[in-house]
Amino acid sequence: xxxxLLTAPHVELDRYLGLWFEIARKPMRHEDANARDITAExxxxxxxxxxVLNSCINAEGKLEQSEGTxxxxxxxxxxxxxxxxxxxxxxxxxxxxxxxxxKVDGDYQTALVGDPQRKYxxxxxxxxxxxxxxxxxxxxxxxxxGYDLSDIIWPSQSGAVYPAQDAR
Numbered sequence: 001x002x003x004x005l006l007t008a009p010h011v012e013l014d015r016y017l018g019l020w021f022e023i024a025r026k027p028m029r030h031e032d033a034n035a036r037d038i039t040a041e042x043x044x045x046x047x048x049x050x051x052v053l054n055s056c057i058n059a060e061g062k063l064e065q066s067e068g069t070x071x072x073x074x075x076x077x078x079x080x081x082x083x084x085x086x087x088x089x090x091x092x093x094x095x096x097x098x099x100x101x102x103k104v105d106g107d108y109q110t111a112l113v114g115d116p117q118r119k120y121x122x123x124x125x126x127x128x129x130x131x132x133x134x135x136x137x138x139x140x141x142x143x144x145x146g147y148d149l150s151d152i153i154w155p156s157q158s159g160a161v162y163p164a165q166d167a168r
């Protein structure tokens with residue numbers, strides 16, 4: 001699809017920060033298809049960038065975490081670039097991924113995030129569970145914007161939150 005992916009018209013970054021639970025996603029080569037209790041926690045760094053801490057329990061039952069940095073790339077705050085390389089290596093070209101907030105509800109309780117190539121997609125929620133009908137309504141937004149949803153993964157969520165470890 002060549003049409004540009006529509007994003008949220010404006011994101012209040014301070015309201016978007018905090019803990020999100022992954023309700024559904026498209027497969028990623030960096031994420032175990034059997035991972036569970038997947039969370040993303042966003043906080044503001046002193047330089048105005050966003051600290052990203054992704055956590056999950058892998059198929060072997062072990063906690064995995066990765067820490068990255070996201071930078072806003074447009075005035076809507078809906079388009080960010082994220083890198084999970086160590087800070088000193090983030091200057092290297094082609095090491096950043098697009099993180100576009102497609103939609104966020106008015107209460108900042110649910111968000112749909114993807115990339116302009118429509119390869120990646122995440123449905124995030126502030127709670128560890130979401131009614132399947134509600135989740136499907138959100139995913140239909142992605143389908144209407146050109147996403148193939150035939151390979152959606154619904155990770156198991158217990159609602160557990162894990163403290164930050166040495167994530168790098």
